[in-house]
Amino acid sequence: MNSIPGYRRYYPGTQPPHLHPGYVSSLRRAPLQPLVPLPHTLSEITGPVFGPEIADVKATDLTRQHSGEPLGERIIVSGRVLDENSRPVPHTLVEVWQANAAGRYLHSRDQHNAPLDPNFTGCGHAVTDAEGRYRFVTIRPGEYPWGNHYNAWRPAHIHFSLFGPAFATRLVTQMYFPGDPLIPYDPIFNCTDDEKARNRLISLFDWETTIPAQALGYRFDIILSGRESTPMETHAHGEKR
């Protein structure tokens, strides 16, 4: 049991620090002590397994969860979940939540004075197929003001939460929209040093998934931590990947 391959550590610069002064809420919540590096054991290379019963078609279409249709621009958000070794991550849970078209969340703490939409809750979940694909139908979320600094506005975004195959592969992120003029000013988007890594959070407009006369398509592929190669794989393939 001493040869369990762990998952890869994040590539330097591609993840946010815990303390990012531009994001004011991090100032009193980020740990100040250095994190203790933990070798991966059975506890980290395993993780919650959700059976097929958790899939729910209604949860993949955020526009059909009420008696009427929500206001706003219908969109299709889809993509693939892969690991760092370019292998699909099948049958994994993807959760999403978002503001409505006016930029308001259905949440008691959201004090923005934009209207709620009785036909929009703003949450869903999907399970990836055998090729790691997921797909949601929703409406494009609105931008909204927040109290981080003077005249602060969040770019339009959809929150994503993924489990992957292990405790070590957990990911929570946000998807943005191409061409959003607020992105360069957003301290949350900009918390990560690596520009390419940041820009991978911006979805791509996608003709292939756009439905004529119905909804624009946006593609958002998600990469989860991949397995480290094992010594056995090194021999088998003649190179360490």
Added chain:
Amino acid sequence: MSLHATTWQTVGPFFKIGFSWLYRDNLAGSGVSGERVEISGRILDGDGKPVPDGIIEIWQANSNGKYAHPDDAQEKPIEEGFTGYGRVATDDEGRFHFTTIKPGRVPGPGGKPQAPHLAISVFTRGLLRRLVTRVYFPDEPGNAEDFALNLVEPARRGTLIAKKIEGEPGKLEWNVKMQGGGETVFFDV
């Protein structure tokens, strides 16, 4: 060529919309074997103020020390109805609680048994990525030689060990101090 894992972003203040459908504060349904424990505590920020917009996720083995996961190849029984996963939110006072069973020992580096523990993820507004920590159990002889506890300087190990509540058997207290004095030990996984 290898890809790089997608960048983390904060859960923000409104995660309840997306997370509440999967809240699970009782990991140990009827018929699940093992010593039942109720763990409660608070998440506190660097000023000692309660964090009302936090989530704790729990991942653990069953009482035999077996994970309900295909990569656990140990010849130990899994238990029907025990997934080992929990998710709880904090209330307005930053409090959370969950009920579970004390897990068995699982192998660590070199196959040496680890002390019973829960793997914990903490998510809050203000955290750009999750914090990872562990909960260990009090009066557990295995703690002294647990490899992960021994990675931590002795003065800080106590932040990872739940405390008994006087006069309330089966109840444990474990708090998350995100920053400052008594800061909880967080791991880089």
